Amino acid sequence: MEWNDLHSFLAIAREGTLSAAARRLGVRQSTMGRRLAALEARAGVRLLERTPRGFRLTPAGEAARAEVERMEDAALAAERAVGGRDIRLEGNVRLTTVSDFAVSILMQALTDVAGRYPGILVELIADDRTLSLAAREADLAIRLARPKGQLLLGRRIGEVSFGLYASAAYLAARATKPLPGGDGVGHRLILSRDETGAYPEIDALAAMAPRAEVALRTDSRASQLAAAQAGLGIVVLGHHVAADTDLVRLDAPPLPAREIWLVQHEDTRHVPRIRAVAEALASRMRAAAPLFMGRE
DSSP states (O other): OOHHHHHHHHHHHHHSSHHHHHHHHTSOHHHHHHHHHHHHHHHTSOOEEEETTEEEEOHHHHHHHHHHHHHHHHHHHHHHHHHTTOOOSOEEEEEEEOTTSSHHHHHHHHHHHHHHOTTEEEEEEEOSSOOOTTTTSOSEEEESSOOOSTTEEEEEEEEEOEEEEEOHHHHHTOOSOOTTSTTOTTOEEEEOSOOSSSOHHHHHHHHHOTTSEEEEEOSOHHHHHHHHHTTOOBEEEEHHHHTTSOOEEOOOOOOOOEEEEEEEEGGGTTOHHHHHHHHHHHHHHHHTHHHHTTOO
């Protein structure tokens, strides 16, 4: 059987649709359908069945998936072993970070890399999903939490502090005392849709003003910022984000801070091009510490 067909089957099983699987592998949707049909024809059995909610594994597909995942693990281990012996300061480095995180600082780091190592091309993947370093979905990751996994190497390169912000127009329209006074009556808050504790700084705002009206819930940091600038309500922002706006910082108790971690798989720690990008990122992030802490 062709590995491309097996790999496509695995992507469809994980993503649930041909379109999502095609995006994951960077191919056409029609290619995914053709590969799945070819695989099932060779196997002589249906592996995936289409439902109104997407593709679902058949019993044969469940058994096949376990075996294909073992093949994938072996292939990725071989790829990392070979890649770990690459001594060139050239080639692609895939960097993933949460969307809209410290864009200006990241660009300064990438400019440093481009100036010193013109043969290195950084692919920036701004996505709130946690991409797998073991599966080579990315080479480096900037995360706002300590990495989990025995084969992941992480180093703390900074800390993000948060504050409460609102537009001058929003504050001028309210005769009530600005937060944190009172229980939030008369105020409007911009919060996250996620209530699992993933955003402790936003949860702290909700706890601080339990009787405030919720003006908007969105997990998009860019939308939260835009809503605050439009005067919709009070928002929690990293100080480095608010520094480039005309929003007013409110006097409030400290909110939970988040650590900044630079993460990579241990098999790639000696790859020069990855190490060069990692050092540039770490240097720029540490230099920006006052901005992240709201001191500039």
